[in-house]
């Protein structure tokens with residue numbers, strides 16, 4: 001017999017994803033892609049940094065001369081400050097993905113935005129400047145969370161190419177790459193994961209494999225890889 005609790009949770013998640021997540025949710029507050037007129041695209045990674053996953057992924061991207069945009073969990077940044085700093089120093093963009101990767105921060109109409117500010121503080125301590133890009137955990141964005149982020153000067157980044165690389169066990173990297181390549185169009189923002197929420201040590205070989213496969217394949221189609229701020233023509237940080 002089907003478990004009513006699981007059914008209820010599935011229904012809530014599906015409704016939440018539809019109303020609150022990209023590509024159609026979020027009440028118009030997400031930037032889901034760049035201009036459709038240029039073959040420029042951005043790779044984004046959520047839920048890190050973690051070891052060895054982020055380290056292996058960044059090594060492959062550096063070797064292929066592609067810079068990514070990483071939406072980092074503040075807690076993980078606190079555990080891996082050296083890795084975060086190295087990514088920042090080598091041109092990868094560090095964005096905010098909340099302090100503890102909880103949905104409740106976005107869903108609560110009241111509240112003080114501590115989940116945003118705490119992560120911002122940790123990131124700022126490590127890289128020396130304030131991030132201006134935010135992606136909400138689970139991609140769940142409410143109008144009141146959007147207002148809190150706007151007040152703080154954040155641009156809220158979604159995606160238009162969704163991958164299932166977050167699933168466990170890890171789906172085959174080549175299949176993930178194949179689907180992402182098919183879905184990519186000029187201006188696309190692609191969603192991947194370089195960790196699992198609140199795991200600071202994690203192995204994720206298939207995402208790295210997918211990226212290694214995709215970069216040359218999309219370049220052969222004339223695509224250029226840029227960071228999200230480059231794609232959208234917006235600043236990545238407050239330098240003051």
Ligand SMILES: [Zn+2]
Nearest residue numbers: 046047137138
């Ligand atoms: Zn996430």
